[in-house]
Amino acid sequence: MELKPETVALAGNPNAGKTTLFNALCGRTEKVGNYGGVTVELKKGEFFTPHGRRLELIDLPGTFSLEGGSPDQRIASEVLSGKHERHPAPDLVVCVVDASNLERHLQLTLEILELGLPTIVAVNMVDMAEKSGLRLDPVKLSEELGVPVVPIQANRGKGITELKQAMRHPFPSAPELRWEKGNAEARRSFGLKTADLAARRATLHSTNLSDRLDAVLLHPVLGWVCFLAIMFALFWSIFSFAGIPMGWIETIQESLTGAVEGRMAEGDLRDLLTQGIIGGVGAVVIFLPQILLLFFFIGLLESSGYMARAAFLMDGVMGRAGLSGKAFLPLLSSYACAIPGVMATRTIDSAKERLVTIFVAPWMSCSARLPVYLLLVPMLLGGSEGGTVQALVLLSLYVLGTGTAFIVARILRGRLGPDEVKSHFLLELPPYRWPQWTYIFRHVLDRGWSFLRKAGTFILALMILLWAATTYPKLESDDPAAVISHTIVGRVSDFIEPIVKPLGFDGRTGTAILTSFAAREVFVGSMAQLFRVEVAEGEEEQETRAHIRDRLAAEKWPDGSPMFGPAAVISLLIFYIYALQCLPTSAVVAREAGSWKWAVAQFFFMMAFAALASLIVYQTARLFGLA
C-alpha cells in the first residue's frame, strides 16, 4: 500500500511569488500576477525531491499576518495552525519571502516559526534585490532564524533544485526562538534586526527605474492620463490588430461553406451544416482573435506590475463608492470573467463590503460580452471598421458598466450599515518587471482553447438546436413569413414580441436574447441564424465581415422603418451591459455569499435594471428621432 505523501505548505506575504514557486516545483500553470491577492484558495500539487520522495504541496493564499480577518487569510492561518477542518497541519512549511522586502516579510516568517513547525525559508526574487543594490547573506539569515535559508528566483527556475535538496528527510526541526513567543513588539524588533544583519544595501537609497516610472504613473493628474491612455490603447488594439486573423477565420468559414454547397444537393442537412453549424459557430469563433488580444494585454499589465498601480490609483474612487481598495482587484478580475472576480472577494475583510462587491461584480463587462459589443458597436457607427471612434465607444461601454456598479455599490453600502470589521487596504507596490512572456502566452493559449472548446461543444449544440427550432415544424407554403411563423422559433418570437417591442426589439432579437442566457456569446450566432445570414462564396472579404451587420441593418419593421436604427442598437448594448445572463456566475455568487437568496435577488435586480434602462434609453432616443 502506498503511504500518503507528507505535506509541504507554501506560505508568505501577498506577491512574494508563492504561486510562481508552486508552478516551478509542480510543473503547473496556475494563475500568477505581479500584485497581491491572486491566490484566494488552497491549491494542491505533487512533486518529487531529488531523493525520490513524493511530497504534496499546498499553495496557501498570501497573508500579512496569521491574525488576518479576510476569508483567504483565515484559510492560510487555519491550515498552518492545524485548525482547518479538511487539512491537518503541514509536515513542513516553506516560507516564501521577497528579498527586497525582508523587513516586512520576516514578520510573518517569525509568526510561523512560533507555531513550532519544521520550516525552510525561500528568499525569492534575489535578482531584483541585487539589482537594486542589496547584498543578501543567506548564511547569516539562516543562523539568526535557526532554519535553512535557500535563495531562489522562482520565475526562472533558479534555486529550485537546491530548495528540493533542502526538503530531504528528516525535515529540519523547529528552531529555538530567540525572542519572546507571542510578544508582537519583541518579534517586530527581532525581525528588523535580522533583516538589517542579513541584507545590506551597498549604496544609500537611490532612485531606480521603478521609482522614476511611479513618479509619472502614480502622479495625481498624469497618473490618470496614463491610466486612460493605456485603457484606450487596449481597446483600440482590440479593434485594429485583430483584422488580419479575423480575415483568416472568414476565409476558412467561406471555404467550408463553399465545399459543403458544392458537394451536397439542397436539403435540410446542407442547411444544418451551412447555416446552423458553420454560420452559427463561425459567427462566434470569428471573435477569437479579439478575445486573445484582450487576455494578452491583461496578462501584460498583470505581469509588469502596472495592475498594482491601477489599484493604487483607484483606491480613492473606490472610497467614494463606499468600498475599500481591496474591492478593486476582484472587480478588475471580473473584466475577464465574473467567476474568478467573485471568488477574489475573499481578500476583503468586511463581510458587508464583500457582499456589495459580489453584488456589483457582474457589471464589469466580461469577455463573453465582447463579441456582442463587437457586433453592435460598428452597427451604431454605420458599419465602418477599426478606428479611434469605435475604441472610444467600446471604452465608454466598459466605463458605463463600471460607473453604474460604483453608484449602486455606494447606495447598497449605505443601506447595509456600518461594519463590525473594517477593511484595511494594504498594498505593496512591486517593482516593475519585464513581463513573463512564457506565462502570458500560455495563459492566452489556455483562454483561447477554453473559448474554442466552448464553441465546439456547448455553442455547437445550441446552434444545432436553434437551427432545428428555426426550421421545424415545416409548412408547405410559398410565403417565407408564413413558413418562419410556423416554426418553433416563429411561435416563440410571436409570443415574446409584445414584451420586448417597447425596448426596440422584434421577436427574433428577443429570442436571440433568450438563447444567450445559456452563454452571452451565443447571441451573435443566434442573430446570424435567426436573420438567416449566409456566407456566400466569392464575396469580397470586407463585405463578408460586415455581412451579419449588413443583413441586420437592412431589416425593416412592417411599417418600413429600420429595425436596427441607433436607438435599438443602443438599447441592445445597454441591455447587455446590465443583464446578468450567466448561470455559472449565479451559482458561484450563491456559494460565496452563502445563500441562494443573494444570487436570486441579484439576478432579478440586474434583469429588471437592464430591461428598465433599455426601455428608457430606447423610448428617449425615439423621442429624439434616433429610431
Added chain:
Amino acid sequence: MDTSPATDWQTWAAIGVVVMTVLMMVIRTAKRSRKNAGGCGKCGSGDCH
C-alpha cells in the same frame, strides 16, 4: 416542399443529428450532476471561462 429522395434522406439525417445532440446534452448534464454539484474544480460551476 421538395420531396426528392435527396431531400428525404437529408431531412432524416438532420433530424438524427438534432436528436443525437439532445441525447448528448442530456447525458452530459446527468453525468455532471452525478459527479458533483458543478464540475469545475476551481469554482464548482462547470462552465467558468
